[in-house]
Amino acid sequence: MTLAGNAASAAASAPERHTAVRTTPTSGFGHKVGSLLRNGIVQAVLVAVGLVWLTPTVGLLVSSLRPGTEEDSSGWWTAFIHPSTLTFSNYSHLLDNGDITQAFWNTVLISVPATAAVVVIAALAGYAFAWLRFPGRDAVFLVVVGMLVVPVQIGLLPVAKLFGAVGIFGSIYGVILFHVAYGLPFAIFLLRNYFAEIPKEMLEAARMDGGTEWTIFTRLILPVGKPALASLTIFQFLWVWNDMLVSLIFADSQSQPLTVALQSQMRQFGANIDVLAPGAFLSLIVPLLVFFAFQRHFVEGVMAGSVK
Known part of the structure; x- marks a missing residue:
């Protein structure tokens, strides 16, 4: 029995040795x-x-x-x-151009409020749709999702007529309101889905500790949702900063952004490359700085969505 046991043990260990040798x-x-x-x-x-x-x-x-x-x-x-x-003489001549410098600041005045308003409103609405109970919540959210399929071109003329009636057509305020209105559906959809993935136990524990909804939103939801908020900030800022269609319709010569100003500076066949090239690079460098400023949170959001 001992020999048989030894043989069996040797036979059992043989594959292990063989595997060890192979590895x-x-x-x-x-x-x-x-x-x-x-x-x-x-x-x-x-x-x-x-x-x-x-x-x-x-x-x-x-x-x-x-x-x-x-x-x-x-x-x-x-x-x-x-x-x-x-x-750098091209940049000196460009910055001496009053129309270009005014258009650059118009772009800043349009992009920053339009981005901030969309992020703030969408964060509040996303939290409400994800965790608050109120009548018609699901129906309203379906309407918001349905607005994602509405092309921006459909609303240009009706909204332009509305803005003309209220006296803001051709102003910076009109351009900002249009970008905010058409940026909210996607922003609410994105943040609502992200906030809904937060464990329910975290919110219940905060409520048991006496936290109000505003406290939970500011001290729990916003810190946890930094990756989604950073991603939304990058997307919205890039969309508004690089926009030309909406500004061509709603902005006049005093409120036009940089994209429209560069287009109006073009001569026949684009021969003024000494104006267009520095202007285009000036328009490019600001979104790059914004992206790198939020890059760490953006990468965290991408990785969080790819790992279970």
Whole structure:
């Protein structure tokens, strides 16, 4: 019995030894070299994609620093051969243009309030739809979701007529109100779904401790919802900052944003690249700064939605 038991034990342990022998090479030098090669290939591909993606931005930056006389005779990439030709005179002339500077501040005055109003109102409404009980809650939320499928072009003329009747057509206030109205459905839908994923036990514990709904919203919901709020802030700001259709309809010459001002500055065939290039890069750099300012919370929101 002892011999049989030993044999059985040896037979049982044989596959384990065999498995151990088979798995040993995977942690050896060859496996490490292969892993480094695979990682190197992936990183090289990502770097190549990043360079291709950044090429238009780099080209725009270089073009904005080149004299207008050189744009007709050579491409922007030739500036790397003769970097001494680069100058900031285009930006000086651009900032001396009163229409462009006024349009830039108009863009700020439109984008910041429109973004802040959408985020604040959508956060309050999202919390109400997610955790408060009131008559017709689901029906109202369905109406909000249904408004997502309404194209912005449908509301341009009726809203323009309404704004004309109340006296705000052609003003910054009209542009802001339009962006807020059409940005709220998506914002409410996004935040409501995010807030609804918060564990119910957290809210019940806060209520048992005597917390009011306002206290729960400001001290629990908002801190937990930072990733969603950051994502919404980035999306809304980019939509408003880069908009031209709404501003073409609702803004006059005194309230037009930068996108409309650059379009109006174009000469025949876009020959004034010395004005358009620095203006376009000025319009590009502000959204980039906003994105990098909220990048950490934005990445947290993406990762939170991908991990159970």
